[in-house]
Amino acid sequence: MTDVAPIEPTALIQEMGRRARAASAALALAPTATKATALRAAAQALRTHEAAVLAANREDMARGEANGLTGAMLDRLKLTPQRIEDIAAGLEAVAGLPDPVGEEIDRTRRPNGLVLSRVRVPLGVVGIIYESRPNVTADAGGLAMMAGNAAILRGGSEARASNGAIHVCLQQGLIQAGLPEDAIQLVPVSDRAAVGAMLGAAGLIDIIIPRGGKSLVARVQAEAKVPVLAHLDGIVHLYIDKAADPQMARDLALNAKMRRTGICGAMETLLIDRAFADSLPVLAAIADSGCELRGTDEVRAIEPRATPASAEDWDTEYLDAILSAKFVDGVDEAMTHIATHGSHHTDAIVTEDAATAERFLNQVDSAIVVWNASTQFADGGELGLGAEIGIATGRLHARGPVALEGLTTYKWLVKGTGQTRP
Amino acid sequence: MTDVAPIEPTALIQEMGRRARAASAALALAPTATKATALRAAAQALRTHEAAVLAANREDMARGEANGLTGAMLDRLKLTPQRIEDIAAGLEAVAGLPDPVGEEIDRTRRPNGLVLSRVRVPLGVVGIIYESRPNVTADAGGLAMMAGNAAILRGGSEARASNGAIHVCLQQGLIQAGLPEDAIQLVPVSDRAAVGAMLGAAGLIDIIIPRGGKSLVARVQAEAKVPVLAHLDGIVHLYIDKAADPQMARDLALNAKMRRTGICGAMETLLIDRAFADSLPVLAAIADSGCELRGTDEVRAIEPRATPASAEDWDTEYLDAILSAKFVDGVDEAMTHIATHGSHHTDAIVTEDAATAERFLNQVDSAIVVWNASTQFADGGELGLGAEIGIATGRLHARGPVALEGLTTYKWLVKGTGQTRP
Numbered sequence: 001m002t003d004v005a006p007i008e009p010t011a012l013i014q015e016m017g018r019r020a021r022a023a024s025a026a027l028a029l030a031p032t033a034t035k036a037t038a039l040r041a042a043a044q045a046l047r048t049h050e051a052a053v054l055a056a057n058r059e060d061m062a063r064g065e066a067n068g069l070t071g072a073m074l075d076r077l078k079l080t081p082q083r084i085e086d087i088a089a090g091l092e093a094v095a096g097l098p099d100p101v102g103e104e105i106d107r108t109r110r111p112n113g114l115v116l117s118r119v120r121v122p123l124g125v126v127g128i129i130y131e132s133r134p135n136v137t138a139d140a141g142g143l144a145m146m147a148g149n150a151a152i153l154r155g156g157s158e159a160r161a162s163n164g165a166i167h168v169c170l171q172q173g174l175i176q177a178g179l180p181e182d183a184i185q186l187v188p189v190s191d192r193a194a195v196g197a198m199l200g201a202a203g204l205i206d207i208i209i210p211r212g213g214k215s216l217v218a219r220v221q222a223e224a225k226v227p228v229l230a231h232l233d234g235i236v237h238l239y240i241d242k243a244a245d246p247q248m249a250r251d252l253a254l255n256a257k258m259r260r261t262g263i264c265g266a267m268e269t270l271l272i273d274r275a276f277a278d279s280l281p282v283l284a285a286i287a288d289s290g291c292e293l294r295g296t297d298e299v300r301a302i303e304p305r306a307t308p309a310s311a312e313d314w315d316t317e318y319l320d321a322i323l324s325a326k327f328v329d330g331v332d333e334a335m336t337h338i339a340t341h342g343s344h345h346t347d348a349i350v351t352e353d354a355a356t357a358e359r360f361l362n363q364v365d366s367a368i369v370v371w372n373a374s375t376q377f378a379d380g381g382e383l384g385l386g387a388e389i390g391i392a393t394g395r396l397h398a399r400g401p402v403a404l405e406g407l408t409t410y411k412w413l414v415k416g417t418g419q420t421r422p
Numbered sequence: 423m424t425d426v427a428p429i430e431p432t433a434l435i436q437e438m439g440r441r442a443r444a445a446s447a448a449l450a451l452a453p454t455a456t457k458a459t460a461l462r463a464a465a466q467a468l469r470t471h472e473a474a475v476l477a478a479n480r481e482d483m484a485r486g487e488a489n490g491l492t493g494a495m496l497d498r499l500k501l502t503p504q505r506i507e508d509i510a511a512g513l514e515a516v517a518g519l520p521d522p523v524g525e526e527i528d529r530t531r532r533p534n535g536l537v538l539s540r541v542r543v544p545l546g547v548v549g550i551i552y553e554s555r556p557n558v559t560a561d562a563g564g565l566a567m568m569a570g571n572a573a574i575l576r577g578g579s580e581a582r583a584s585n586g587a588i589h590v591c592l593q594q595g596l597i598q599a600g601l602p603e604d605a606i607q608l609v610p611v612s613d614r615a616a617v618g619a620m621l622g623a624a625g626l627i628d629i630i631i632p633r634g635g636k637s638l639v640a641r642v643q644a645e646a647k648v649p650v651l652a653h654l655d656g657i658v659h660l661y662i663d664k665a666a667d668p669q670m671a672r673d674l675a676l677n678a679k680m681r682r683t684g685i686c687g688a689m690e691t692l693l694i695d696r697a698f699a700d701s702l703p704v705l706a707a708i709a710d711s712g713c714e715l716r717g718t719d720e721v722r723a724i725e726p727r728a729t730p731a732s733a734e735d736w737d738t739e740y741l742d743a744i745l746s747a748k749f750v751d752g753v754d755e756a757m758t759h760i761a762t763h764g765s766h767h768t769d770a771i772v773t774e775d776a777a778t779a780e781r782f783l784n785q786v787d788s789a790i791v792v793w794n795a796s797t798q799f800a801d802g803g804e805l806g807l808g809a810e811i812g813i814a815t816g817r818l819h820a821r822g823p824v825a826l827e828g829l830t831t832y833k834w835l836v837k838g839t840g841q842t843r844p
Contacts, residue, residue, distance in 0.1 A: 025761075108806050110806060114795055123817050123818070124817055206818070207817075207818065227649065254842075255842035259842070357837075361835050363447075365447075365450075365543075365546075366833065367834060368833070369833060369834070369835055369836070370837075371835075372840055373536055373836055373838025374838075374843050376842075377841070383538055384530050384532060384538060394649075395546055395629075396818060399834070400833070400834045409817045411790070412791070412805065412821070412822045413783050413791055413793075414792040414805070415794070416792070417794055418673065418794055419794075419795040420681070420798075
């Protein structure tokens with residue numbers, strides 16, 4: 001697959017946006033079963049066309065290897081029969097989720113007899129800008145569509161053949177369900193100007209969701225004229241309170257850091273009450289696990305394998321087997337550290353003291369605040385949403401993991417019997 | 423009152439933003455009763471200092487007259503003992519509203535025993551930019567504070583003495599309740615650069631709410647790097663279906679247009695099913711009421727007092743005793759007209775046919791959709807919110823009238839007993 005002939009990106013995105021808006025009107029009224037049919041048919045198309053998807057992916061992989069992509073990037077790009085099956089199963093799982101569209105949020109009757117309700121409706125047109133993982137084409141496009149939205153997808157150039165092949169399957173699903181093909185569109189050019197055109201498409205695109213590395217998210221947040229749901233950093237803290245169960249603290253710290261080090265819910269900084277300075281085995285356990293430990297002098301005195309932490313360490317999301325650690329004087333100093341260095345993503349406390357936990361849960365200003373559990377539960381699936389299109393650390397609209405409900409808004413319905421306002 | 427010595431506006435707003443952020447941390451944890459005490463004490467201070475507020479207002483009025491403000495602008499600016507009492511009573515009404523902060527939106531228990539809940543928390547720092555009505559100082563500042571937010575208020579220069587005097591009363595209320603004075607700050611300079619600094623204060627101000635004319639709102643929407651809740655236009659339609667009760671249609675049209683012509687929920691365009699071309703008395707009633715009628719040739723053939731409507735009329739928010747009118751072939755053409763010319767604010771249908779009404783309620787993509795009632799109910803008080811800080815026609819966060827709940831966000835609380843993620 002080669003790019004189509006050069007098109008002026010702004011004109012291209014405007015035309016795609018107009019088609020998306022038209023499609024979104026049909027999507028907004030589509031019954032749940034129709035949308036689910038489209039997703040299940042798309043899943044089936046992915047299985048049927050597995051060979052074509054794998055062939056397209058081999059083309060991307062060969063070009064990526066020739067272009068010197070790192071091993072981690074190639075791994076994100078690579079599709080296998082298992083990964084294609086996972087994508088298909090993911091579409092089927094979304095098809096089975098409760099449809100938020102049409103849900104009545106509340107209903108009241110006014111003294112004058114007016115009946116008021118707020119009812120969930122789709123957001124409209126969702127733009128998704130992502131990098132090398134081709135599964136996002138199906139995951140994000142499918143989730144946006146299931147919430148009744150039209151989606152405009154702009155994947156990374158390194159995955160363009162794979163994205164195109166997956167997109168064909170999504171469109172087959174839409175056609176089979178009788179929904180407009182334009183409900184899920186893939187930007188056919190991979191130059192960065194198309195991203196700029198999407199970010200400037202206020203009025204055509206209702207929300208932009210970036211999925212990728214920090215430089216992509218930072219660019220989107222800086223340039224977008226369209227509202228953005230995203231998180232830039234996940235500087236995740238675990239605080240071990242003096243009233244923590246030591247064994248639980250050790251287990252949670254190891255899981256929060258080492259289960260997977262590259263996800264946004266992975267712990268990056270460990271804060272330990274100074275009461276534990278002599279007795280807690282957690283630092284040794286972290287070092288034993290193969291994690292690089294960077295700490296204050298106090299930490300290094302207890303765990304000699306730790307190297308000195310610099311000032312930047314407290315503001316760094318490693319996304320790797322590296323942990324910064326320090327001792328604090330109780331929950332207040334921990335919360336001050338989190339307020340100063342955190343990223344409003346996910347922060348946790350380990351304590352058996354319910355009053356201390358309540359203070360932490362109330363005062364820490366993060367999208368997800370955790371008591372006595374691993375920070376790696378910061379995920380839409382784990383938090384019961386069935387899926388996620390991303391995690392938002394902004395304060396407006398949706399916060400934390402965003403799935404179907406976060407991809408909707410609401411309108412007010414006012415039903416009367418001829419009431420005039422006095 | 424004179425402006426303070428020139429301060430670089432960006433530095434000023436950044437300093438105010440930092441102080442607001444610090445105050446917002448205390449506000450977020452303030453009990454409902456404390457916030458209510460502050461509002462009631464502020465109301466009492468307004469009554470106690472009525473003479474001082476009126477004196478400040480006379481200063482603004484004299485300057486406004488000298489500067490040639492229009493009669494309408496002077497009326498918006500003017501305070502009277504009754505208007506001051508209304509402002510005080512408004513603060514007391516907000517003090518009695520249910521506090522959304524801390525409300526549990528939902529709660530689930532996962533199979534692994536984790537208990538998840540979403541709990542409402544304040545947005546943080548709310549910026550309010552408004553024009554000549556000094557009551558906004560108290561109305562908006564009080565509502566933002568009751569929802570646990572710090573507020574940065576930037577009123578119009580023509581009302582600066584009045585705003586300053588009202589602000590002193592708000593701060594007295596805060597002090598009496600033991601809350602930080604910085605919870606409600608008034609920008610002490612009236613140059614437009616302060617507005618620009620607020621619009622650029624991403625990270626310091628969490629949301630901007632403009633209250634004023636179209637040019638203010640348009641500037642805020644175009645320039646803001648901070649999320650905005652607002653509506654630019656209220657091009658409000660009333661569609662009289664062929665199954666409408668003619669008497670109800672006439673009453674609703676008259677009320678929707680003429681009760682108050684200058685509010686955003688006032689009807690601007692009347693759409694009538696062609697089935698009524700010969701028989702509906704509504705056009706004559708509108709003309710009789712003193713409203714200027716602009717219509718198509720069909721309308722003019724029936725109501726000779728109508729003047730010809732131009733193409734721009736269908737896209738115009740008159741905010742005056744002027745109405746555009748046309749006939750349509752049924753609800754579908756009405757909905758197409760609304761989709762083409764509407765502003766996603768408030769649109770209404772008059773019909774006795776429930777199926778037609780349901781189609782209209784479902785398909786019309788406006789913040790407020792009304793069946794058999796006046797469009798002038800588009801108001802936070804009338805829709806049961808007890809107050810409003812504005813009406814939003816955007817799609818994100820809050821839609822329609824925005825009051826206490828719309829000034830909050832939520833966070834996820836995850837409570838475990840040591841769960842690690844497998």
